[in-house]
Amino acid sequence: MLPQKSIKLPDGRQLHVAKDDDHLLKLQESHSDPQFSFTVHGSADHITALNDSKKYHLDLKDALRGKHPELFEEMERIQAHMEELSNELHALTQHDVHLEANFGKFGYSANLRTHLPDKWEHEEKEETSTVIRVWKRPVIRQYFHKGLLWRARENEEVASFELFVDLLYVGILAVLGDRASEEPSANAFLRFCIAMIPSYKLWNDIGLLVSWFESDDLVQRGIILFILACLFGFTTNIFLSETVTYTQMIAFYLAARLFTAVTFVCGALLLPMVRATLYGNAIAIVIPAAIWIGSIYVEEPNRQALIWVAIFLDLALPSVLVWGMRGIHFIPKKWSEKLKSLFEFYPALNIEHKAERTGAFVSLVFGYSVVALLYQNAAHFGMNAFLGKALLGLVQAYCFNTIYFDIDGSGHELHAIRRKVWSSFLWVNAHLLFVLAFTIGGSGLSKLVLAHESQDTDVHDLFHTYEERSFAHVEDSLRWFYCGGLAVALFSMSLISISHLHKTLYTQKIAKKYRIAYRVLVCIVWLCLPTAHEHLNSLHLISITTGMTISVVALEIYGTSCKGDDMFGTRKPCAYVCDAEVEKRQEDSDGGSGEPAGADAEKGVDKGDYVLKDVYVDVQ
Structure with a gap:
């Protein structure tokens, strides 16, 4: 016996829907003379039926306009004003936030907004060219302002060059792991950490640049390529028990980091809204860079002190900057308010x-x-x-x-x-x-x-x-x-x-x-x-x-x-x-006279068709 579903039609007849072995829907009716038609959801007949239904209701609308023109126009004006007020209220409260931004697997956030007006979206849709520009003015993808997170409306997808960066890190992990285990010792582990943490920091810098700035031009790709080249040179000069390549390794690392600082400074000049944050990140790079340079001129084992101070500052200063942007509570209120006003806008990930x-x-x-x-x-x-x-x-x-x-x-x-x-x-x-x-x-x-x-x-x-x-x-x-x-x-x-x-x-x-x-x-x-x-x-x-x-x-x-x-x-x-x-x-029984379609049904006259609006096949 095929699984089936019995549906009671408005006139009391029974419609049986079943699924056979050939995945075809069979419809049976209790009467031998069917007087209904059906369409399967999503088919061409379904679209035609919807168009016919739309035309039918438009004819009813025109008939109502002809019968009560003043009342109809008044209702149209009230409906238009209601829709306008609803859209404006929705923009002020939710600002057309996509559901996946709030209700995704990362949790709900009531402070999330989008910052692209509708007219920008229409302008972007009109651009059909997919050419990569040489340079275009960068835009901050998302930023905080007075406790609200404003982010771009479109989803941020992983770019192809980011996957290229990950492929390079496969080789870096292999080199660092193999060299650390060749002669396992405390010194080997120490050098492994000294080499791994800066490379991870460079990977984080690339992710920060891509996540903050929306440009996707040749200049941005060139910036990423330069950092990758420095990372490549950094990996080829990872030092072993000898320290002869330490200077070259640190030189490549500082070249990438200082180049990132210059990028932040240029971004601050082009984006005055988040200028303070970008300047602060540039300073957070320059301070430990000075200590890294000093470590080159200090011999072991005193060099280790400078190295770990520089690593600590590389990791801690960005966090301190975030605390400053959000306001520090244990400092005088006057200074805290000054910091908040200075970092009124700051970019977010x-x-x-x-x-x-x-x-x-x-x-x-x-x-x-x-x-x-x-x-x-x-x-x-x-x-x-x-x-x-x-x-x-x-x-x-x-x-x-x-x-x-x-x-x-x-x-x-x-x-x-x-x-x-x-x-x-x-x-x-x-x-x-x-x-x-x-x-x-x-x-x-x-x-x-x-x-x-x-x-x-x-x-x-x-x-x-x-x-x-x-x-x-x-x-x-x-x-x-x-x-x-x-x-x-x-x-x-x-x-x-x-x-x-x-x-x-x-x-x-x-x-x-x-x-x-x-x-x-x-x-x-x-x-x-x-x-x-x-x-x-x-x-x-x-x-x-x-x-x-x-x-x-x-x-x-x-x-x-x-x-x-x-x-x-x-x-x-x-x-x-x-x-x-x-x-x-x-169907309209009087050829568009404006009489309601249900009048014939009330009189017992059946001039309509039964439309199978939707069909769902479930596995239980």
Whole structure:
């Protein structure tokens, strides 16, 4: 028996709608002589029926105008004034904000407005040319003004050159991770951080330029290309144990940073509305740049003091500037009001663009950890502990990806950037900590895969290139790289989760605070694993960390579900149910005399057609 839906027509007849095996709709009527016609929603007949219905109602409108002209004109004027007042009130309160701007997955914001008038939108629609201009005056995409966020009406999509930037970072992550794990030690980790943090800062500068300024001309693309060229030179001069390339590395970094400062100054001259903010960001670049230059002329180990002071200022000064723009409460009120008036307008980040770009960067980190596991097998059938450790590393990276995107990255009531200032700072800085930790952990994992101190790890099973890289003794520093990196990475992901305000589900099986507590407990266990080096070989170490990672994912999946949820889906076979809506359309019986169409129906005269307005096929 085909699933069907019975519909009662206005005259008492029954219409049965069913779906056969050929996905065709069958209509049956209880009477043998059907007196109705139907159209399927979205078809050409449906459009024709709507046009006929429109013409019919226009004829009724004209008939009413001819019968009561004065009353009709008065009603038209009142309706026009009502629509004008409604549009003006809507513009003052919501200003035509797109629903995805307020009610998307990043949470509701009552302080969100759009800043493009309708006439600008019409002018943009008239421009049909897609040529990339050499230069055009930049426009601030979004900005804050007196507590309100004004943003461009159109959605900010990821540009193609931003994806190009991400591809370059794949190589940067590989170079930094490999060099850090070649000779694992405290000095190697220190140099890894010194190289990784500035490169991450340059990536953030590119995202800031793209998110703030809407120009998309050749000048902007040239600015991005110059920063990428400096980043390329920075990567090729990353120093190892020797310090002969430190000067070149810092020179490329400062060239990119100071060039960004010049870009801000030029933008301040072209955009006086946000001039104070752009000047402030330029100063926030110049101050640590002076300390970076001074570090070139200081020998080790005194150089480390200047380096970390410069890194701290690179990371902290933009945050201090934001606090100043929003007003500092612990300074005299006169100065605080002066700062607020100075920064009456200041640019803002697009939350959707920032989250998408950061997610893409995190995906690169996950991708590096997986690519670093690849090796070449020399045996005929390579089912051995080498492959087992590599597959466990793959499962581990996949679990981290699930935690970041599917668990912590969903179910937001308020995103960290939209929630509070402190949550925004925590979200940004926790991502930097995560990138550093997971990259160093992934580099340590790539070396542990090639270790042949455990059972079923014959070094001759490896291709000769990887056979040379294999070793029989796992150093304690490599264990700390791997376990410590994973522990800090999971802890930083916990901080990212805390920064978000997730939706409160009162029937949730395990509250968020308890799930975060279990993550912290797992981090503590991982930090203790390197101390058991006498009892755990590389295979044991990777197996334990992977198993505990799976337990974190399992607890999150179970804990985020609600009581009564079916964890295995529906147990009933699916059924196709068709729903339909039927409308009876009457024709004008007097040839446009103005008599209402329902008059004949009241007299019992049936001159209309039944129109199948809509058909829905649902799976139950």
